[in-house]
Amino acid sequence: MNTGVKITAFAAALAATFGTAYGVGKGVGPFEEPAKAEHGGHAAAPKGQGGGGAAGHGDGHGDHGGGAGAANAPAAGGLQVSDGGYTLALETPTPALGKSTLRFSIKDTAGRKVTAFTTEHGKELHFIVASRDLTVFRHLHPEKAADGTWTVDADLPAPGGYKAFADFKPAVKGAKGITLGADLAVPGAYAPKPMPPVAPTADVDGYQVRLGGTLDPGKAGELRLTVTKAGRPVTDLEPYLGAYGHLVALREGDLAYLHVHPNEGGPGPDVSFTATAPSSGTYRLFLDFQHEGKVRTAAFTVRAGTGGGTGTGTGTGTGTGGAPVEEPSHGAGAHAHG
Structure with missing residues (x-):
């Protein structure tokens, strides 16, 4: 083993x-x-x-609880929309309640959409959406257009805040994997669940x-x-x-x-x-x-x-x-x- x-x-x-x-x-x-x-x-x-x-x-996030060994823990990353010269750009930050289409892209420092990614675990990019109360989870498989725009259908069943994560590695020599996060908001009366x-x-x-x-x-x-x-x-x-x-x-x-x-x-x-x-x-x-x-x-x-x-x-x-x-x-x- x-x-x-x-x-x-x-x-x-x-x-x-x-x-x-x-x-x-x-x-x-x-x-x-x-x-x-x-x-x-x-x-x-x-x-x-x-x-x-x-x-x-990504950068560490120092205001989250400690505990034994916390000083030696890996820094929590992906806590930002931009990191390592790349930005997660959501084109649909306020999707409709229920089934809707999400569109986004990964942009470089010049604002250009990235089109080349390294395939990891069978995909060029892994896209996760979760509700802020952690009661809704979506592991989605978006499709990439030639211009670098990603599109995927999602079912977001309740109003409120969600977080979208893009997990990818640019097809650039020496590049490392990056996880970026950005907020989504589904309009409507929000009732968080325990x-x-x-x-x-x-x-x-x-x-x-x-x-x-x-x-x-x-x-x-x-x-x-x-x-x-x-x-x-x-x-x-x-x-x-x-x-x-x-x-x-x-x-x-x-x-x-x-x-x-x-x-x-x-x-x-x-x-x-x-x-x-x-x-x-x-x-x-x-x-x-x-x-x-x-x-x-x-x-x-x-x-x-x-x-x-x-x-x-x-x-x-x-x-x-x-x-x-x-x-x-x-x-x-x-x-x-x-």
Whole structure:
């Protein structure tokens, strides 16, 4: 088993970040009961497709809680609309309620639209939209026009603030990956929903996903997500974006963003990652996995740096294949998206 890929967090204004592991069960606390840790397989990127996580970029954000190890944590990046000489330019910053088309571009310092990107994890650019209360999550796949304009359809089901993230690497020699964030606002009466509760499992479209491991500020921790269906381990997960699992984590309070891919292994029932929390606090994790031709998303709430330096818990969710993650007002339901 190779070493887990360490990653950093990034993003912008209202929620969180981080990664996951394999072979857990030690010092885990509420993440996982040791008796349940019986599956030794460590699902991850298919051979030859790599499991590297995207690295964080951007300036640090110093006003978010500390905790043991926080001084050594990677700087939270992507908390700005411009970084490294590139800008995320939204052409539709106030999309309509419900289904609408989002348009944006990445511009260089001269204001020109960038047209050349390096393909990573099967895409030239990863585009994520999340609500500021972390109850709506969209992992979208925009299409690029010849002039550098990206277009994608999105369903934004409630009024209020959202954050859009563009995760990409310019096709320039020596360029590093960049994550930029920009605000979206859906008009209407805004009623924020509570953060879904911490819990060890998430139910999604007949599947149950269990999260085990630790998350510590400033210290690499391993987490493992185990997928079962009708009580049986799912051992034939299908590659999605070049891996057997795809994880995005968002930090409550500033929407610091982390986009990671699993360690080597697979094809299930375990999908593992390694990550470092940039600070103590509450995080939302969104795991995409594909089985029987559909992509589903399991969502969790996790607290880092609480009680002895071990991460605690996850949030539960239920949903149907093809529907994006949304939480009802009581915060208990994550809906899978395709």
